């Protein structure tokens with residue numbers, strides 16, 4: 001098996017590259033990433049494995065995508081590359097349409113065209129719980145049968161890419177499954193997202209801005225549980241436990257409000273509660289997400305293994321103990337990485 005991971009320098013991508021190399025199941029793991037502000041090659045700088053190759057390029061470049069699949073004889077793809085931050089999609093949706101929708105189109109068309117030439121490729125398309133929209137306080141968690149109802153521009157572009165994948169699977173027989181996961185936390189996440197932002201601000205004595213009343217609920221999963229689920233999905237597609245076009249949800253059954261999370265971070269970092277500052281809510285902010293993941297348990301024998309209490313402690317420690325990483329992503333120093341590494 002020869003694996004292409006798109007977006008492998010990002011948060012979940014970098015954990016998935018490690019998980020794939022660690023599994024010992026792949027002859028080659030190729031990471032295609034164009035290094036947007038959130039793609040950081042420092043996330044993988046310690047990897048010294050002849051099976052690993054990084055290619056700096058965009059999934060929107062169809063020539064590059066086709067060449068990579070052909071030359072590296074790729075048999076499996078985990079497609080993570082995307083613009084991923086809701087707030088940025090509210091500012092401008094154009095990059096989201098380009099990477100999330102059109103980038104996915106390029107990958108699908110590349111697979112379709114190369115399969116005509118005899119290549120066989122299986123793909124996991126990585127989507128999100130956000131495509132299901134918002135739940136009321138008493139609603140049951142989302143299942144794979146919940147209708148898609150995206151409520152913000154980011155979620156709309158992810159839902160559109162999911163639909164494209166389903167349509168290519170149905171129309172051209174592309175062997176692809178769609179995974180939808182709840183909110184990830186863990187090391188290496190760009191500090192615009194809740195956990196790293198609040199941790200670093202708490203440690204540095206800066207304000208802790210909370211949207212609205214802070215009562216928005218998310219189901220939090222450790223990133224390594226998600227990455228393991230992505231690999232299990234790929235293997236499930238190969239061994240027939242999953243059929244092309246299927247959707248599979250991942251979650252942790254661990255619902256928490258944003259305010260609870262910030263309060264825990266304050267406690268664990270011995271910060272001052274007075275740092276909390278309530279700010280105007282995000283427009284169109286979904287109130288609650290919760291994921292049902294019975295199908296992943298039954299079909300893939302997958303379940304989350306890292307309890308929140310341990311995961312969040314280790315995550316906070318990681319951000320505190322890696323000031324160089326924090327500095328490099330904040331200053332954009334990693335953008336000089338190519339220069340330093342490739343001259």
Ligand SMILES: NC(=O)c1ccc[n+]([C@@H]2O[C@H](COP(=O)([O-])OP(=O)(O)OC[C@H]3O[C@@H](n4cnc5c(N)ncnc54)[C@H](O)[C@@H]3O)[C@@H](O)[C@H]2O)c1
Nearest residue numbers: 007009010011012034035036038039058059081082084184
């Ligand atoms: N973070 C979460 O909680 C979460 C939950 C469920 C699903 N997801 C999905 O998982 C995927 C990864 O999310 P993340 O949190 O790791 O995001 P991230 O922003 O940390 O990483 C995205 C990566 O994709 C790369 N990228 C973006 N556009 C590209 C393009 N056109 N060509 C090549 N590379 C490109 C970036 O450089 C970056 O390395 C996304 O598809 C996201 O929708 C994320």
